[in-house]
Amino acid sequence: MSFRHGLRLLYSQLSLFSRELNRPWCRYVSNSLALSSEKRASDFNSFVARTNTCGELRSAHVGQEVTLCGWIQYQRQGLFLVLRDFQGLTQIIIPQDEAHSHVKKVLYDAPVESVVRVTGTVTSRPPGQKNPRMPTGDIEVKVKTAEVLNSCKK
Known part of the structure; x- marks a missing residue:
């Protein structure tokens, strides 16, 4: 497979994916996964075991x-x-x-x-x-x- 053929294949797959996102159920899932509010971001970060790395404290x-x-x-x-x-x-x-x-x-x-x-x-x-x-x-x-x-x- 040539490089150009690989890029065309990747582009066609991305096009299919973007068309799928316009379906109602895909928009619902993508919107619910988006971390747009602070509450969602804090829920997501509750799984992190540390607040800082050892090299960043000043x-x-x-x-x-x-x-x-x-x-x-x-x-x-x-x-x-x-x-x-x-x-x-x-x-x-x-x-x-x-x-x-x-x-x-x-x-x-x-x-x-x-x-x-x-x-x-x-x-x-x-x-x-x-x-x-x-x-x-x-x-x-x-x-x-x-x-x-x-x-x-x-």
Whole structure:
């Protein structure tokens, strides 16, 4: 099959499809699937497990509650961990108070390279602790809830 023949075939199939959309039942289905209102868009987004990627958080997000999913890159002193996904890295603060002891245990026991979902509040890093080499080096996320989605062998 030549390239031109393939294009003609594709064009004819698209023409048939566009004629089908003019039928009443097709218009009803296409209109009901369209995400024209905010309510429909929010229903659609309720299936998404995260609100942001690990590489997109900046100082403008300070104060927002976010949900991140990613791999544990490394842990430091049981106080911090670095979460990564395909877009970047974010530093996570592990809570040390008794009220969040279950969250601390989940994150502390999770081996490096485990996949986790954390929810928390974006905060600015304290003065002197900002990392200019990281795009997300001005912020960190204080965790409220954590869940191991897939544990890695130690």
